[in-house]
Amino acid sequence: MSGTGPVGVGVIGAGTISGQYLTNLTRFPDVEVRVVTDLYPQRAAEQAAAFGVAESGPPELALGHPDVEIVVNLTVPAAHAEVSLAALAAGKHVWTEKPFALDRAAGRKIVEAADGGGLRVGGAPDTFLGAGLQTARRLIERGDIGTPLTALTLFETPGPADDHRNLEVLLSRGAGPLWDMGPYYLTALTQFLGSFRSVTATGRTARPTRVPRTGPRAGTPIAVEVATHVSVLAEFAGGQAATSVLSWDSPHRRVGHVELAGSEATLSVPDPNHFDGDLHLRRAGDAEWTVVPATGPVGGRGLGVLDIARAVRTGRQHRASGLLAYHVLDTMAAITESIGRGGAVALDSSAPRVDPVEESWDPYAATL
Numbered sequence: 001m002s003g004t005g006p007v008g009v010g011v012i013g014a015g016t017i018s019g020q021y022l023t024n025l026t027r028f029p030d031v032e033v034r035v036v037t038d039l040y041p042q043r044a045a046e047q048a049a050a051f052g053v054a055e056s057g058p059p060e061l062a063l064g065h066p067d068v069e070i071v072v073n074l075t076v077p078a079a080h081a082e083v084s085l086a087a088l089a090a091g092k093h094v095w096t097e098k099p100f101a102l103d104r105a106a107g108r109k110i111v112e113a114a115d116g117g118g119l120r121v122g123g124a125p126d127t128f129l130g131a132g133l134q135t136a137r138r139l140i141e142r143g144d145i146g147t148p149l150t151a152l153t154l155f156e157t158p159g160p161a162d163d164h165r166n167l168e169v170l171l172s173r174g175a176g177p178l179w180d181m182g183p184y185y186l187t188a189l190t191q192f193l194g195s196f197r198s199v200t201a202t203g204r205t206a207r208p209t210r211v212p213r214t215g216p217r218a219g220t221p222i223a224v225e226v227a228t229h230v231s232v233l234a235e236f237a238g239g240q241a242a243t244s245v246l247s248w249d250s251p252h253r254r255v256g257h258v259e260l261a262g263s264e265a266t267l268s269v270p271d272p273n274h275f276d277g278d279l280h281l282r283r284a285g286d287a288e289w290t291v292v293p294a295t296g297p298v299g300g301r302g303l304g305v306l307d308i309a310r311a312v313r314t315g316r317q318h319r320a321s322g323l324l325a326y327h328v329l330d331t332m333a334a335i336t337e338s339i340g341r342g343g344a345v346a347l348d349s350s351a352p353r354v355d356p357v358e359e360s361w362d363p364y365a366a367t368l
């Protein structure tokens with residue numbers, strides 16, 4: 001437990017996603033964004049001005065800022081570990097965008113640095129704290145689907161176009177459909193089925209090179225470093241099984257499909273990349289799905305930061321924790337290993353149990 005009043009936040013990385021974070025973080029009374037920073041200080045200055053944040057500059061400004069307690073790391077995947085470790089070394093709590101790190105060793109270092117410094121670390125996604133997946137969790141824990149047995153998740157799109165601004169980043173180590181979108185689906189599965197025990201996967205790369213149509217490398221072929229179609233068979237510590245497809249090789253777009261089959265009913269939950277959405281329930285013998293509206297607070301990107309802020313002041317455990325993000329990283333590393341060498345890869349990390357979000361939890365209330 002420490003300090004009083006709203007918790008000071010410093011953002012590092014003022015790119016595309018910073019707009020969603022700043023929209024929400026500047027509306028949650030329990031946090032106060034004190035500074036926006038980026039490798040390109042001009043970009044930081046523009047975002048600070050757009051959201052009424054007083055200060056902006058290079059990343060060091062956030063790291064050394066006396067009124068920043070939580071650093072929000074919104075940099076590109078290859079910079080995540082370095083920026084998170086620098087923030088922890090500076091004595092700041094950390095929230096990082098996904099993936100938590102590019103490999104297990106870096107992920108472990110982050111968790112250990114936080115523990116060693118008595119600091120909090122948490123990682124995206126925080127979508128599972130929203131109304132959609134929390135309603136699903138309440139329904140499952142109430143026994144509405146009976147004993148959860150299996151899950152099916154599908155994310156299939158044509159992938160980024162040749163003129164996508166970040167094409168090269170998206171096709172590099174740390175991205176691809178598994179590392180870019182997997183965190184949403186795999187984290188959701190941990191909330192319903194618990195820890196992954198082992199994974200068996202296949203991966204394919206339909207186009208081994210791509211030619212960007214924009215940016216500094218326009219017209220030059222780039223190597224695709226990642227599988228662009230990934231199929232996973234997963235086993236959970238509790239004995240359940242799941243099948244997941246993460247693909248950027250599908251002309252047909254089908255995303256956000258997360259279906260849980262239990263002994264009494266099948267539940268289709270909202271897109272785990274969103275904070276809201278209807279649920280659909282089909283009990284054994286039903287001819288149709290029953291729509292179940294989501295209830296409770298919706299929020300948006302930044303809920304995980306707010307949860308850390310409130311946890312810092314009250315001393316309780318935060319939900320989107322480093323250990324959970326590490327387990328998801330470990331699962332993605334195991335899937336990548338299985339694609340490379342074939343066969344099942346066992347996991348030795350586990351997902352901590354996460355406190356549910358109460359329906360009365362209000363991100364817009366001043367509680368500190």
Ligand SMILES: NC(=O)c1ccc[n+]([C@@H]2O[C@H](COP(=O)([O-])OP(=O)(O)OC[C@H]3O[C@@H](n4cnc5c(N)ncnc54)[C@H](O)[C@@H]3O)[C@@H](O)[C@H]2O)c1
Pocket residue numbers: 012013014015016017018037038039040043059074075076077079083097098099166180
């Ligand atoms: N774009 C989206 O829709 C989206 C959605 C959810 C999550 N994310 C995640 O958010 C993160 C950022 O994505 P984005 O789309 O905003 O990327 P982006 O490329 O638009 O922005 C990244 C920013 O980070 C800055 N940066 C890079 N390395 C840095 C460093 N070492 N120190 C300081 N600043 C640095 C860059 O200059 C850039 O302004 C990624 O991890 C991505 O997976 C993105």
